[in-house]
Amino acid sequence: MADAIIFGSLLYSHILPPIMAFIGIILLCSGVMDNKRNYTLAGIAIFFGAGLLPFLILPLVIGS
Template sequence: MSETVILGSLLYSHIIPPILAFIGVLLLCSGIMDRKMNYTLIGMALFFAAGILPFLILPAVLG
């Protein structure tokens, strides 16, 4: 049981947020340079989600 908690907490705290943030920054840059508001807004949402989601998910995972 504890290995599952450690893997889940590692996944949600150190693996998924940097991936979301990286994709968010790429979409932000692409949206701003191409003047596509959709990409810019999605990039902003992903970047902020990368910062906030660990605080929402980890308490549920760690119990």
């Protein structure tokens, strides 16, 4: 059980946020350069979601 908590906390604190932030920045830059508002808004949402993900998910995974 402890291994699942450690893997879950690592996944949601160190693995997914950087991947999501990178995708968000790519979408943001692509949207700005190509004048595509949908890409820009999606990039902003994914980037901020990456920043908030650990604070929303980790309390549920750890149980505190």
